[in-house]
Amino acid sequence: MSEIQINTTQNVNIKFTQAAIGERVVAHIVDWIIKLAFIIPMLLFLDSLFQDSVWFYTLDGWSRIAIYIIAVFPAIIYTLVLESLWEGQTLGKKVMKIKVVKIDGYQASFVDYLIRWFFRIVDLNMLSGFVALISIIMSDKGQRLGDMTAGTAVISQKNKVRxxxxxxxxxxxxxxxxxxxxxxxxxxxxxxxxxxxxxxxxxxxxxxxxxxxxxxxxxxxxxxxxxxxxxxxxxxxxxxxxxxxx
Structure with missing residues (x-):
């Protein structure tokens, strides 16, 4: 795995081990398994709840979609919330021992995590993650578009000395x-x-x-x-x- 050279505002160079693409993919899969473990039962519950509901089917299509979105909203903001609370880690990232850091060496802020989360629409949801994969391969710091915009990178914590x-x-x-x-x-x-x-x-x-x-x-x-x-x-x-x- 390659190293990320971070030059701080005090002109001190710090070296981090860049998280491998495989580690990030596995972390992403783990997170999706967790989210699906919530989404699927919730959707099945709603389907059974509204199956014989006259009220539900009197709603227009957009209103019905909104109800389902609200129901699975915790899964939608899963990454944003956990990265904000756990300083750049989700459950998947914890399993793979990787985390998000600012490329200036300081801890990322909520706004940084929000930018990364928003760009998931382009990076990970469009073309099945192909955009993110190409961005990570082409970037010398292994950054997807969300990382580039937020000024963050994903590093490995394996063999880390506290x-x-x-x-x-x-x-x-x-x-x-x-x-x-x-x-x-x-x-x-x-x-x-x-x-x-x-x-x-x-x-x-x-x-x-x-x-x-x-x-x-x-x-x-x-x-x-x-x-x-x-x-x-x-x-x-x-x-x-x-x-x-x-």
Whole structure:
């Protein structure tokens, strides 16, 4: 599998393993099996419910279609809801250990997932997914049209080393975290924080350190009186603490 090079806003290059087409196809099939397990019983139930209903057959065709669409609506928004709640994963993606990420290294937002979901009409529903397949093959980051528009990519998490395992901070058993809101940061965020912090601190690049601090505070929705370097160091240690104790 090829790698995806992501250049963050702090000019730090991060490598992710691109999810293979086969992994994405299997994840898609798993998700469809789950959706069909809901859709088929629901449609059979509606058919039996309206079989002898005079009221139902007095409705025009569009109204009847609308009733069926409303009934299966959970399946329609299945992908959008789960990717939003599970940070880029559906049940199928969890099974295949792949997920959606922003190509700038940060966690995708609801709007990004909404764009990907909307473009499924073109990518996956037209020509039986042929458009998505060609887009993924032609893109150097394995992106379908929805990914290109949303600025996302699908990566593999297999053999993934958690960020908490790579920080290796000696925080001690009696360590008391100072910033509980650090859990608002994702693994991708922490990967960027750590690499940027190490590089900028070593090069005494205080401008980058201050920008990194501003971004961290924005995501964590907090302000600190700590100096920039001690603050970022505390954030890394706190994240390590909470990850170890999850």
């Amino acid at each position: 960020i908490s395992h790579t920080i290796m901070e000696d925080i001690g058993e009696d360590y008391k975290p100072k910033f509980p809101s650090v859990i608002k940061l994702s693994d991708n965020d922490m990967r960027i924080v750590k690499e940027t912090f190490v590089i900028a601190k070593k090069g005494k690049d205080f401008d980058t350190l201050n920008k990194l601090r501003t971004k961290i505070e924005a995501v964590m929705e907090t302000k600190s009186e700590e100096a920039t370097i001690p603050f970022i160091d505390l954030v890394i240690k706190d994240y390590n603490f909470y990850t170890q104790n999850m």
